Amino acid sequence: MLFLSDNAAPVHPRIWDALRAADAADAPYDGDGLSQRLDAAFSQLFGRECAVLWAATGTAANCLALATLVPPHGAVICHREAHIEVDEGGAPGFYLHGAKLLLADGEGALLTPAAIAAVADPIRDDVHQVQPHAVSITQASEYGRAYRPAELAAIAAECRQRGLALHMDGARFANAAAFLGCTAGEAAGPVDTLAFGCIKNGAMSSEAVLFFDPERAALARYRRKRAGHLQSKGRFLAAQLLAMVEGDLWLANARAANGAAAEIAAGCADRLLHPVEANELFVRLTPAERAALRGAGFAFYDWGPEAARFVTAWNTTPEAAAALARAIAGL
Amino acid sequence: MLFLSDNAAPVHPRIWDALRAADAADAPYDGDGLSQRLDAAFSQLFGRECAVLWAATGTAANCLALATLVPPHGAVICHREAHIEVDEGGAPGFYLHGAKLLLADGEGALLTPAAIAAVADPIRDDVHQVQPHAVSITQASEYGRAYRPAELAAIAAECRQRGLALHMDGARFANAAAFLGCTAGEAAGPVDTLAFGCIKNGAMSSEAVLFFDPERAALARYRRKRAGHLQSKGRFLAAQLLAMVEGDLWLANARAANGAAAEIAAGCADRLLHPVEANELFVRLTPAERAALRGAGFAFYDWGPEAARFVTAWNTTPEAAAALARAIAGL
């Protein structure tokens, strides 16, 4: 049973249906009828006007957004363990033409106003030091933690006061929203840009980049093309996004994954390194215990020498979750 | 009937089948079993060892290849009407960190050794002038013309003598190979890198980048990730490529498109601006004639004030081709 990652899970049947339904030739790039519906669909979902671009990866989605917020000589404040810092192969440096990431600390890979201030305050306001222009936060965080709406508001206020834009990496945004039980708009808070993840949530190859300022979207369209991300059969990317958000698929899939994670968590609460607020579990396990679980057919990644990471997905069955919970309990 | 472009045609049923067959979770990125088969499949097709990466667009494919051939302070010699110069939104400047494109002339958007020399010879060999490091040619060319193997050999010899690498933009490589009636290896000639197009030939979202030097492929892997083009469900991109080349689908689709183009060409030989050697036709037509054709239900692009471009695709039916041929003949 696979608990390696949600990033390689199968594609949801409703996504398959949407892909097939998009087969007939339409205008290329994002001139097709499906792509043209994106702004409205996401504006409705978030209760706030936005312009939406599709992109084939979360890395591209984050970078296309950030590049509209930060000049090449500027910087982004993010958590030391943020995906853009740790796992995107230096893509922000590429897309932002050498802009820096300034690293903040925070429990659970979550930022706070104080953490942002701790990075920004010591920076002298002169040309010798790289000045921050934006903050990037991850919802849910790299440790599967969800920002509460009040926390988002506080971060946004801190940003506003400092003249910083605010980006949200939402690779697992749906999982956070499902956990919080709030609307998409509440789970995003007053961010300027949002990379709305779908691939980890049952899509094949499409993420949405939301711009709550249409001028930034216009800029990003040029940069998407320039990055080789303007697919000619873009209707297939739009189709995936619409299938996700024009119904409740985004939420249903996230609830399923979260539910499986919660079931597992319930059985090993004393072993958890982080509260489980999405679909990732970081579980204290000795090498011998990990070997035993693998011997029993469970696949997962080590997380340092004394722990393991388990990720559930939209297709994790209750049976599989229960089996893993039992197996850990039985160690 | 659509003759706008092959770039938005439907996906071929065998590609759909391959996509569905790839659904089950596998290792993410390019660690899956399908991606692992690419090198062998293409090495066999080309009769020459190569390492292969998938990429979601031709623009990304070209740029990932070129970035391994040319340093930021260098230049690529290409035709004045090359897609990388005219229609990729400046992507080479982005991927190559500001390297230049040096523009050559040539009938039919084809380069020759003399055209390359005409660009390269006047460049002083000093640091004040940007030095060429590679040549990029397009097979078939932007006007649907195919380089013959002897022409490729002559270009490659010119490059070798000048210390220039040779890249081939093969967005319609299959169409050229089908026209030439030669092997893939012969239609490519001794290039260093090749962007092997599939999307215009019935795929959904995957092109192959071939590196005949494995060190360049290793470098390109880092740059693909950095450009946000390393999709986590990369198995779906690999599946499309394998479906294309492990049988003869790439050739069969190209033959179908070429055949339709040839049928149309046969009916309007006196109007052709360029010999038809692939699946594009550039046809002299007055505004009134174009209006008449559109009135009759044909969709296509104007090509300047006195001509039109028609593109056939894998799914252009003989009936549609015949209808267009008749309609033009009847003007």
Place this chain on the structure above:
Amino acid sequence: MLFLSDNAAPVHPRIWDALRAADAADAPYDGDGLSQRLDAAFSQLFGRECAVLWAATGTAANCLALATLVPPHGAVICHREAHIEVDEGGAPGFYLHGAKLLLADGEGALLTPAAIAAVADPIRDDVHQVQPHAVSITQASEYGRAYRPAELAAIAAECRQRGLALHMDGARFANAAAFLGCTAGEAAGPVDTLAFGCIKNGAMSSEAVLFFDPERAALARYRRKRAGHLQSKGRFLAAQLLAMVEGDLWLANARAANGAAAEIAAGCADRLLHPVEANELFVRLTPAERAALRGAGFAFYDWGPEAARFVTAWNTTPEAAAALARAIAGL
């Protein structure tokens, strides 16, 4: 006698005096008293408020200015033989992060509104084609030709109508102004940025970059530091600029160089490839004639197989000019 270039001429005694006078320690970078006087000195000279940065080369000066006018995904329209295209080692591609130069034609390396339109008009307004954001002209041009104020006004009007910014490469701006017999402001016209050349006109290592919009200057300050051009003993660069423009040295030196060029030109009017409006002469000379001149002690560059380029400088003596004029007349 040296007619190779003005770019390696000795430093004028008044510049030496200014350098020595700046020796005492002052605030580093551009915090010193001399640097603080630049804005006022140039604003007065040009009769228009501007913010001024020093830079050690014309290449850096041009690129720092252009980078405030053009985004990475944009383009600059310039003459096919502009220095930024031909002789700056690709610096615009570096400083502008891959933005393109779009090449226009024009007699004497001069642009016209029509030449700009000929480049800009065919560009489709979509993300597939790189959009121009600025025009760059050179005063005096690469062939020593000066734009008249009315020509500058026409170009600026064309730019304004198209939403393009206007930059002036003034490596030999003083020579143009001396020829035109007008004020600095008139010789610049309504440009947005100007690289005001001093090094070819008797300075050692300092050019001025003028920004007629202070926000662009603020941006350029970050980029100058980031490019490694913020010298810690910047007072020595400011001193050179002030010595040039707080008196009439910039004009006196240019007049001397122009006068020498005019004297030579008078003796070989029938051989001139271009009217002499600054301090450069392009003279039709056979290989044998060039050899004879070199045999007589004149140093200069060939300009293709049948011509030569002679450049005078602030220190070209009337005697040297007369000697060259006689030598050419006597061929």
Place this chain on the structure above:
Amino acid sequence: MLFLSDNAAPVHPRIWDALRAADAADAPYDGDGLSQRLDAAFSQLFGRECAVLWAATGTAANCLALATLVPPHGAVICHREAHIEVDEGGAPGFYLHGAKLLLADGEGALLTPAAIAAVADPIRDDVHQVQPHAVSITQASEYGRAYRPAELAAIAAECRQRGLALHMDGARFANAAAFLGCTAGEAAGPVDTLAFGCIKNGAMSSEAVLFFDPERAALARYRRKRAGHLQSKGRFLAAQLLAMVEGDLWLANARAANGAAAEIAAGCADRLLHPVEANELFVRLTPAERAALRGAGFAFYDWGPEAARFVTAWNTTPEAAAALARAIAGL
């Protein structure tokens, strides 16, 4: 009395003499006779063949060197307080096209093999994480500490074993060498590239970049031009470097500065935050004490709330040093 920084000190008389002696026109850029002597002069000084380029700032010098060691998708390991990280306005991100700086810890802003390992070891060897390609160390360090030859050998061995190149930022290299009492070659150790500082040591506007691999120098020549750092009157930069190193001026000036620092240090040993091994002192001083010193005519920078930084220079007189020593002792 100024103890703000050595970076704005006057120019040494022998440098002035060398500048004046270089006035006569010579070949432009680095084709002049002085520039041609640099390789030999520095090869002799370091006892090891090297190719040398001049550059106008330490920032440019460091970045031109690093750009030959690290690809755009790579990283440099440096100290968290290294000048390239903290005070160069993001120049490495610009010159290295987005490559990252990975930050190591170490007492006195010094790196050790263990500090390098602590950064490099956790990096997974895959395309998702940015891989280090070089290490950069500063001699003397940002806290005025000197690496001993054995320490340099250990760092170089660590680098070699990991396949990392080694760069040295030698903005105050002369001060370190003077302190160590060893040859230039010993003070550099087996580095691949070295930015040899002169501006803080009595020059006006020239640093040397040493490449112990000539291929890297060839590459850097293109990049220097492209960065706008190839000055046309480059002979004035070469002249400064030769005046520094063809005699013992580099060492004499450093000894003078170090001597003054040592004199001050002797009087306040109990207040020092760092051992004084070059020409910088970090002295524990309360706000009231700092105010008293400033009231007595001493100029210096605060170093956090409870300390101050004093920097001596080649022209700090023994009297000034003694006066400061007495003033601190008398607090």
